[in-house]
Amino acid sequence: MPDINRAVVLAARPQGAPVESDFRIEQRPIAKIAQGQILCRNLFVSLDAGFRNWMDEDSGDNVLPAMPLGEPVMGLTLSQVLDSRHPEYREGEYLMARFAWEEYTLTDAGDFISRLPAEPRAPLSHYLGVLGDTGLSAYFGLTDHGRVQPGETVLVSAAAGAVGSIAGQIARIYGARAVGIASGADKCAQLIDVLGYDAAVDRTAADIDAALQRACPDGVDVYFDNVGGPLLEHVLDQINEDARILLCGAVASYSATEPLPGPRNLFQLTTKHASMHGFMTHLQLARYDEARAVLGGWIDEGRINVPEHRLDGIDNVGRAFCDLFRGANFGKSVVAL
């Protein structure tokens, strides 16, 4: 059994967007396993922009406590049980868990943990992406709250990212016209060529309203919002009657140094009898297997393409996290350890 761990610790609280020097690698001894514990090898680390919120001293919410400075950074991992003294876990089984950015985790297994099937149906890293929290966010958001109808226009922000890359493809499976927002001409071209979006909007365009109108000539029926911030206000001006705004995330605000102004045009919701709905996917843990079966079926049928932004080694975990905030990823960001 291993006795030395390498972990990424929070060296400094990020000021604005995270930078590589906010993180450092530390070696730590692994304690002897005790009754009721499991020792896991972390095979993949998932990079999730939302965890930036808990790197501040006061996260301002009650989802997770603020991460302590000098301690391993909390995240999501795809892990394998190496040794088990816990009645519910077997050696060799795969878990998706809320573990730290480290090579090994010794735990009493009280963390947020979802089991993979004994015979995983897809590459293991997919259980952090399309079959994990991000793909399931796209699925639950559009299915439960979006109630997407054929012929509707579904607009997705951060459309090339982990959630967005799957959301656009699900919208098309439901018969909608999918429009994605991303930064830069190259990424926008890839939205159409790789992910099958019908149209793309560059969020850095000089006239974002005109760009949205060109891409959504019939207005917006469902806005799958991963970004929040000023973009939300621009999109609200384009919504149709009975539109559904799905608040999946607000990456624009995670690294903002001042609170971002809210949309000034919420009255649009009134006049268009539209709705806004926020949701937290991990609260649907009991439905993960059901949703994975549907998504897995679509992957098997070749209806969903699964891009990954994949780096290797614990030394690259901090960099991969920073990539999310400079828009450098296309698809789900993972690091293989």
Ligand SMILES: NC(=O)c1ccc[n+]([C@@H]2O[C@H](COP(=O)([O-])OP(=O)(O)OC[C@H]3O[C@@H](n4cnc5c(N)ncnc54)[C@H](OP(=O)(O)O)[C@@H]3O)[C@@H](O)[C@H]2O)c1
């Ligand atoms: N509700 C839930 O349960 C749940 C679960 C998982 C994730 N989420 C949320 O879903 C959202 C997407 O997560 P993800 O893992 O799929 O991330 P991601 O989209 O893979 O990566 C983040 C993307 O956001 C865009 N971005 C970064 N900074 C931005 C800024 N200041 N303004 C506008 N766009 C910016 C970048 O794309 P471009 O540069 O191409 O625009 C970047 O590639 C996040 O807000 C996350 O917190 C929610």
